[in-house]
Amino acid sequence: NFLKTVALEYPTPELKAQLKHDPDPISRIYAAIALAKKGGLEAVNALSEALTKDPFWGVRVEVAKQLATIKLDQAATALIAGLQDKNAKVRRAVVESLSEFKTTESYQAIKQVLESGDASYYTEASAAHSLGGMVSGNLKEKQEEIISLLKKILAERSGWNEVVRSGAIGGLSNIKT
Numbered sequence: 001n002f003l004k005t006v007a008l009e010y011p012t013p014e015l016k017a018q019l020k021h022d023p024d025p026i027s028r029i030y031a032a033i034a035l036a037k038k039g040g041l042e043a044v045n046a047l048s049e050a051l052t053k054d055p056f057w058g059v060r061v062e063v064a065k066q067l068a069t070i071k072l073d074q075a076a077t078a079l080i081a082g083l084q085d086k087n088a089k090v091r092r093a094v095v096e097s098l099s100e101f102k103t104t105e106s107y108q109a110i111k112q113v114l115e116s117g118d119a120s121y122y123t124e125a126s127a128a129h130s131l132g133g134m135v136s137g138n139l140k141e142k143q144e145e146i147i148s149l150l151k152k153i154l155a156e157r158s159g160w161n162e163v164v165r166s167g168a169i170g171g172l173s174n175i176k177t
Contacts, residue, residue, distance in 0.1 A: 036066035048078035057087040068097035076101040088120030099130035121159035125167025132171030
């Protein structure tokens with residue numbers, strides 16, 4: 001007896017069908033990972049649909065993480081749509097994935113989550129933490145704005161076990177100034 005790992009290369013249409021129709025959530029997650037490795041607009045469209053329509057939140061979380069690995073503007077747009085998810089774990093994964101795209105659109109979306117608040121303290125904390133890491137490079141001019149916003153969060157928001165404030169502290173520690 002020999003143990004081995006077999007890696008099969010599936011075509012994109014088959015992976016899309018698996019992501020959409022497979023009854024097993026683990027198989028749908030594997031399909032999402034394989035589609036993200038292929039990349040491209042067709043993969044982004046399939047993952048975008050899964051992010052909004054998959055019935056299991058665990059698959060939607062993994063889809064959000066995989067969309068972050070595809071460096072296309074359409075992937076960021078798909079993630080922004082995921083901020084409306086009803087599950088807090090999915091919204092948190094979307095915020096963390098959006099922080100990988102250091103664009104004005106993703107910055108504004110995460111900032112909006114932090115300013116307007118979220119039902120989940122952990123989602124707010126992830127938004128605060130992510131904003132601190134985003135204000136470098138082409139978003140460097142937003143540093144003062146984020147510092148004042150995070151200071152405001154520290155002064156005004158609490159939350160269970162000071163989760164939101166600890167996210168703001170993490171965000172301030174990510175700012176390279």
